[in-house]
Amino acid sequence: MSYISLSDPDKKEMLARIGVSSPDDLFRCIPEGIRLKKELRLPQPLSEPELISHFRAIGRKNREGDHLSFLGAGAYRHYIPAVVDYLSSRGEFISPYTPYQPEVSQGTLQVIFEYQTLVCQLTGMEIANASLYEGASAAAEAVLMAERIKGRPKILVAGSLHPQYREVIRTYVKNISVRIEEIAPDTQGRIDIEALGRAVDNQTSAVVCQSPNFLGVVEDLDRVAEIARRHQALFVVIVAEAVSLGILKPPGAGGADIVAGEGQSLGLPLSFGGPYLGFMACRQDFIRQFPGRIAGETRDTEGKRGFVLTLATREQHIRREKATSNICTNQAWCALRATIFLESLGREGMRELAYQNIQKANYALDRLCSIKGVSRKFSGPVFNEFVLEFEGGYRKIENHLLRNGVLGGLALGPDYPGLEACGLFCVTEVHRKDDIDRLARLVAEAVR
């Protein structure tokens, strides 16, 4: 399959105008000795029908679709309204570049402006950027930003922050002089306030805490903020499940200085982990340290409202090594999908969606905990995920579920020593009561 649009006579005439006899002549600027002499070792080209059959065959090797799944842990299955796929697949949205020419990119730019507004409203913050890559690197950007603002060598990170987010933060800060200290969760599954109180000092740039956290528990943000503030450390709140913001008190109202997280829940399919949507919001006075693209409102020469990318003096193409981040291409199309999703659901829809997640998760929690040998590991309030502990260990349960076509919760042993007998279960609005009852039935069989 070729997507070239030149005819053979076109090629000939164009070569003649340039004054060479073959396309190969145009590569004489690459020294002969280093040009590739052999053909690349790749399969023969496929036509369109062959290509789609090829990928259908690969797709069939994924056996996950036959399963009822209760996996969450940073990637959430939610219903995606048809308008999201329909509108986002328009060529005018999917095939432009970054809106460097605002006069012919008002569609993309207004979408970003609306998206920034929605993120501010959801998080309760003053400003938001046009998107970052995904939740984990957004968390790392938030940490780097906090360090630039405070210039102190210590960052305190909740142990209940998503393990991969913690890993990415460590990778990002490795080469600057910053020390990461982790604060373990308490028996409620919340950040240990006592331990945090002892760890925060005037050398601390930021306290980083996820809510709902990786163990499913919703944090008491006010208390954490209060402790961070004692030593003027910044409070960074990470949100990995953005649907929770439909009903939970926004981080901005809980004292957050910077909010970063993952927007996959807002209209993006699971996609084996990407593309997802990193989001970030902060207080207005941090604007000069804010990473990433930002759209702003302005006027044209006739006084009409329009939108442009703005505050570029923070960015790499102007500031080069002094930029606030090296990010260039981000996730504009994913932000578009989130914008369509949020505007379709609207105020009532987002609240109802979040409410159903809480109710269904709690129904599942009640059903499962009524089984002998199964208990709730942490007592803190949950949104749509929770940790269960199994008397005889989790492995046996997990296998029994799999044999019966159910993907149970994520086994926590690998990331949390001491939680080997635990699984992290996620229940959202896509699970019907029947699905949850089936899970409970199978777990009851397995523990017996």
Added chain:
Amino acid sequence: MNREPLIFEISSETKKGFTLPRLDVPEKNEALAGLPLREGISGFPQVSEVEVVRHFTRLSQANFCIDTTFYPLGSCTMKYNPKINEKIAGLAEFQNSHPQSPPGLVQGNLEVLKTLEDFLSEITGMDTATLQPSAGAQGELLGMMLIRACHEDRGDPRKIVLIPDSAHGTNPSSAHICGYRVQEVKSNEQGTIDLAALRQAMTEEVAALMVTNPNTLGVFEWDILEIAEIIHAKGGLVYMDGANMNALVGKFRPGDMGIDVIHLNLHKTFSTPHGGGGPGSGPVGVKKHLEPYLPVPIVEKGPSGYTLNFSRPKSVGRVRSFFGNFLVMVRALAYILSSGASGLKEIAEIAVLNSNYIRKSLEGVYHLKYTAPTLHECVFSDKLQREHGVRNIDIAKRLIDYGLHPPTMSFPLIVPGALMIEPTETESRRDLDQFIEAMKAIAGEAVETPEILKSAPHISPVRRLDETTAARNPVLRWEGPND
């Protein structure tokens, strides 16, 4: 023309664009106990489905895009995005796949990852690759981290990264975030790296050189072998920014010619859609000596299928969650499979042919600061038009009136008033000629009626926008009338 209002301005109480199924589990008030709840989200829109559809459809119509318009943004490689690849990326088996699923249930996904890694290694001549970085800039950052890890492992941490003055802004920024001091290397009058300057700059404090090849002028670094020798002789490593790899596929393999690390942009060379500014994908290819430091996990093929290896003691760690922008990779793999070896080579050839055709046609009409032969793009400037008070931005905005997207202007910094033009291989002769004729007409207007250029564009949804005020008095979100 009436502009589309913001969604918030057409919102009114009680409207809904989507209805959830009725809750089918017993409601319990205790479920909410202990949860900090919010009131309704203040200012959040309330609109009907049809309003949403019209809103976004109208907004989309205010965009130029590759499906409607020639879009010669130099270095951004705006080539056609094959539609079959969208359909493939939309297959339910890929879309609905959870990244925490056991490897045994996602063998198809792992096959995609491993196959693409192998193909990209073959195309670049590297020994292996990671697909984790989310975009080119994150690939650069990871590349720098790998270089640092390698030097530190040898007990020789270094401080400096050399970057030519023609480089894209992400290069110095990525090196800086990795803790390196950036030292600029001057270009010679050909626009390529000045060997004498490079020799002088290269010391045992230098960790690496970041080189874009072909560089941002579209010029191939003719001395690449010697450049690599100079760097390697003092223990440095050579990083290649592969943003312009579309000029080289099937013609030149960086890994054969002294490059230690390279990043690619799948959303450029491999035709995945840019989406108005992402998602991209920035795989990194490395030679053997950097392989131990690659991020986790590594996909491995064993006798009983594909597995994930997390046990990599020297790994730099992760740069993002999960496996990267998977659905972007699916599209890129589809593109490579549909092209094959012969097709990829043809892509480079036609991209270079189209670019040289434009260059030849506009030489003399616009000033070409660097006259060395170019590959996939050419960089003119506004020098001739400046005599009439016309700048590159005026030329760019006037192109919009001709129904064409402007070229890149923000770099390379070594060409003041740059007009960086990259047509890619997918344009037809007719589209190329239209662009050439428009550029010639505009050059004429610059002399005859420069005011038309300075007040352009005239027929876009909005006229020229005031970017200075936008930055001086930032309005970054809608504020409700009552806020």
